[in-house]
Amino acid sequence: EILMTQSPATLSVSPGERATLSCRASQSISSNLAWYQQKPGQAPRLLIYGASTRATGIPARFSGSGSGTEFTLTISSLQSEDFAVYYCQQYNNWPPWDTFGQGTKLEIK
Amino acid sequence: QVQLQESGPGLVKPSETLSLTCTVSGGSISSYYWSWIRQPPGKGLEWIGYIFQSGGPNYNPSLKSRVTITVDSSKNQFSLKLRSVTAADTAVFYCARGGDIPAIMDYWGRGTLVTVSS
Numbered sequence: 001e002i003l004m005t006q007s008p009a010t011l012s013v014s015p016g017e018r019a020t021l022s023c024r025a026s027q028s029i030s031s032n033l034a035w036y037q038q039k040p041g042q043a044p045r046l047l048i049y050g051a052s053t054r055a056t057g058i059p060a061r062f063s064g065s066g067s068g069t070e071f072t073l074t075i076s077s078l079q080s081e082d083f084a085v086y087y088c089q090q091y092n093n094w095p096p097w098d099t100f101g102q103g104t105k106l107e108i109k
Numbered sequence: 110q111v112q113l114q115e116s117g118p119g120l121v122k123p124s125e126t127l128s129l130t131c132t133v134s135g136g137s138i139s140s141y142y143w144s145w146i147r148q149p150p151g152k153g154l155e156w157i158g159y160i161f162q163s164g165g166p167n168y169n170p171s172l173k174s175r176v177t178i179t180v181d182s183s184k185n186q187f188s189l190k191l192r193s194v195t196a197a198d199t200a201v202f203y204c205a206r207g208g209d210i211p212a213i214m215d216y217w218g219r220g221t222l223v224t225v226s227s
Contacts, residue, residue: 034213043203043217044154055215087154091212097169099212100154 002026002090006101012109015078021104023071023088031067032092038103039084047086048073075106083108111136113204113218120224127191127223131204138162138185142207144214145178145189147200155200159207160187194225 003026013019023033031051036044046055048064051071061076075082088101117129131143144159158168158178166178172191180187191198201222205214 036214043205043220044214045217046213046215049210049213089212091210094212095156095159095167096212097156097171099156102153 001098004090004101006104010105012107014109019075021073021086023101025069028068029090029092033071034089035073036087037084111216115204115218115221121194122227127194129189131187133185142211143187144205146203149200196225199225
């Protein structure tokens with residue numbers, strides 16, 4: 001079983017500033033990592049896959065990096081609509097039942 | 110544009126069976142992987158299982174004994190049954206599509222809250 005740990009649990013950042021969210025895997029998952037954004041009352045939305053590839057329609061201010069066990073989601077200049085919960089997901093093992101991290105809540109400072 | 114829509118009862122009694130259907134529009138259900146994911150109130154995401162028409166269903170081991178996922182290609186729908194529910198099964202249930210990489214969910218339904226209560 002691969003354990004995905006996200007940090008911090010809550011991140012407070014001011015609009016216009018940069019946000020950096022972390023995700024750690026308990027064992028190497030190569031670049032088999034995705035990031036999702038979930039706003040209150042909505043379904044998750046795919047942001048990033050392959051650790052660094054933006055999904056269709058995702059703004060360039062979202063970027064992902066990392067490989068192996070350490071990954072980062074960076075939002076370069078926070079917009080009001082970016083405040084949400086972010087989940088990382090590993091898909092190195094198939095089927096990846098233990099797939100999602102516990103989430104990071106990005107809130108307005 | 111692919112769209113998914115969950116439907117089913119919002120309230121289920123303990124020990125009974127939760128039944129949900131996901132209707133897919135804007136694309137054929139005959140390709141891709143189709144998943145059910147749930148999210149208890151205020152908590153994280155749990156993948157329940159998936160189905161690929163030519164390969165049959167596959168279930169999270171933690172729920173395997175109680176779950177059945179089926180597909181109806183003629184209606185472009187897939188369904189979830191979760192048996193012997195308890196209050197711990199109260200959650201928002203999402204259906205989702207696995208894209209070119211099956212585990213990556215690129216389209217999601219809006220989700221439906223199912224409450225288990227007498």
